[in-house]
Amino acid sequence: MIDTVQIRPLTMDDYDLLTQMETGIEDDYIIRIWERLMTNDEHKVYGLFVESQLVSIAGYTIFAEQYAMLGRLRSDIRYSGNGYATQLFKHIIKELNQVPEIKWVGANTQLHNYSALRVMEKSDLPQLITFHASTLVKPRLLNYEKGEPWTPITSLDEKREWTSKFEQDSELIFPYQAYYPFPASSKLFKDDEIKDWYFFKNPENDRVLIIYYDQKKYNYAHVVYLWDDLFEQPGLWETIFETHELFKKEYGEDVHIRTDLTDTTREKAVDDAFQIQDPWILHGKWK
Numbered sequence: 001m002i003d004t005v006q007i008r009p010l011t012m013d014d015y016d017l018l019t020q021m022e023t024g025i026e027d028d029y030i031i032r033i034w035e036r037l038m039t040n041d042e043h044k045v046y047g048l049f050v051e052s053q054l055v056s057i058a059g060y061t062i063f064a065e066q067y068a069m070l071g072r073l074r075s076d077i078r079y080s081g082n083g084y085a086t087q088l089f090k091h092i093i094k095e096l097n098q099v100p101e102i103k104w105v106g107a108n109t110q111l112h113n114y115s116a117l118r119v120m121e122k123s124d125l126p127q128l129i130t131f132h133a134s135t136l137v138k139p140r141l142l143n144y145e146k147g148e149p150w151t152p153i154t155s156l157d158e159k160r161e162w163t164s165k166f167e168q169d170s171e172l173i174f175p176y177q178a179y180y181p182f183p184a185s186s187k188l189f190k191d192d193e194i195k196d197w198y199f200f201k202n203p204e205n206d207r208v209l210i211i212y213y214d215q216k217k218y219n220y221a222h223v224v225y226l227w228d229d230l231f232e233q234p235g236l237w238e239t240i241f242e243t244h245e246l247f248k249k250e251y252g253e254d255v256h257i258r259t260d261l262t263d264t265t266r267e268k269a270v271d272d273a274f275q276i277q278d279p280w281i282l283h284g285k286w287k
Contacts, residue, residue, distance in 0.1 A: 005084075006049045007091045010057065012038045014047060017054040021076045029217075030057075030072055037072075045072060048088040055079040058088050060096065060105075064187040068096050069180060070107035070125075073116060085115075089123045097287060104183060106284020110277075117281070125283035129173050131181065132266045134274040135220075136257040139241070141273040147234025149242055150209060153199035156191060162199065162208045163189035166226075173282065175224050175260050178214045181282055200239050209236060211243045213251060214258075221247045223259040230265045 010018070015034055030037070037043045037059070045059035056075040060068045070092060075085050096102050107125055109116040120127075136142075153159055166172055172184040182188060197212040210224040221244045230236070240257060247255045261269055261276070269276070 003050045005087070007046055007088060008049075010038070010045045010047045010059075014054065017047070018057065021054055021057075021074065022078055023074045024077050025074065028074070030074065046088060046092055048084050048091075050079065050084070053079075056084040056088050058085065058092060060092060062102070063176060063180060063182065064185075064190075066101060066103040066185070066187050067176075067182050068099075068102045068105045069182075070105065073119065086119050086122045089119055093123060093125075102287065103185075104284060104286050106182075106282060108179065108280050108282055111279040111281060120283045124285075126285060128183075128282045128284060129181070130263055130279050130281050131175075132261040132263075132279050133179060133277040134259055134261050134266075134269070135218075136259075136273060137275045138273050139257075141270050142231075142237065143270055144231040144237045145234045147236075147238065149239040150200035150202050150235050153201055153208070156195055159194050159197070159199050160189075160191075163194060172226070174226075175222070178216050178220055178222055178258055179280070181260065183284070183286070198243050200243075202233060202235070207233060207236075209239055211240065211247075213247060213255075219251055219255045220258040221255050223257060225259065228262060228264040230259075230261075231268050 012035065018034065019031060037045055042062045043059060045057055047054050048056040054076070056079070058070065058073045060070045062068055070089065073085055073089070093105055096105050105125070106128070107120060109120055111130065153162075166174055166184045167186050167189065169184060173181045174184045174188055175181045176188050197210055200209040201207065207227060212222050212224075214220045214222040223240055225236070244255065244257050266276070
C-alpha cells in the first residue's frame with residue numbers, strides 16, 4: 001500500500017496536530033510562538049502529512065523583502081528515514097522560486113546537525129560560511145589591544161559610504177540580525193534602519209564597527225565587525241563597552257554583548273570569556 005502524502009501551509013487550526021508530533025524536542029519554542037507564526041505575514045510554515053498524520057514541518061521567514069530564510073524543520077521520529085523532511089524542503093524552495101520578489105533562498109544549520117546538513121545538500125543549498133554565535137559573559141577575561149574609543153559616525157551620508165562598500169563586495173556576508181547573516185545587498189541597508197545603528201571608525205579610517213540593538217530570546221548589543229583583527233585593533237573593545245553601557249541605560253541591565261566570530265577570530269578568542277554555540281553554517285544561493 002502506497003502512503004498518501006500531502007503538503008500544505010499550516011494554520012492555527014493545526015496546533016493540536018503539531019503538539020501530537022513526537023520530535024524529541026523538549027519545550028519546543030515553535031509551539032510557544034505558534035500564534036505569532038500564523039498571524040505574521042513574514043512567516044510561513046508548511047506541513048507534510050502522511051495519511052492525515054502531520055509528520056514533518058518546515059517554513060521560512062522573509063527578511064529585507066528579498067531574502068527567504070528556511071528553518072523550523074521538525075520531524076516526527078516515528079517516521080524518520082523516509083526522506084519526508086527533504087521532500088518538504090524541496091517543495092518550499094520550489095514555491096519560493098516562483099515568487100519574483102524573493103531573490104535569495106537559504107538556511108542555517110549547526111555543524112553537528114548531520115540530518116539537517118543532509119537535507120541542505122539534497123535540497124541543493126550550498127554552504128557559504130561558518131560562524132560562531134558568541135555572547136560575552138566574562139569581559140574581564142578578554143585579551144585585546146587597549147586604546148582610545150573610536151570616533152562615532154553620526155552622519156547618514158557617511159554611514160551610507162560604508163554600507164555602499166559592503167554592497168559592492170559580492171563575497172561579503174553581513175550579520176543583518178542575530179542568527180541571520182545574508183549576502184550583502186542594498187536591501188539590508190535601508191536608511192530607516194541604519195540611522196539607528198551605531199557606527200564607529202578607527203583612527204586610520206579603514207575599519208568600521210557597527211553595533212545595534214537586537215532582541216531574540218535575550219536582549220543584545222549586536223556587534224558587527226567584518227575583519228579578522230577583532231582583538232588586535234586598539235580601542236575597538238573600549239568602544240564596544242561604552243556603547244554597551246548606553247544600551248543598558250536605554251533597554252535595561254539585561255542587554256548582552258553578542259557577535260558572530262569567524263573561524264579565525266574564534267581561534268583567538270578566550271574561551272571562558274564567551275558563551276560560544278556549536279558552529280552554525282549558512283547555506284543558500286541567489287535565484
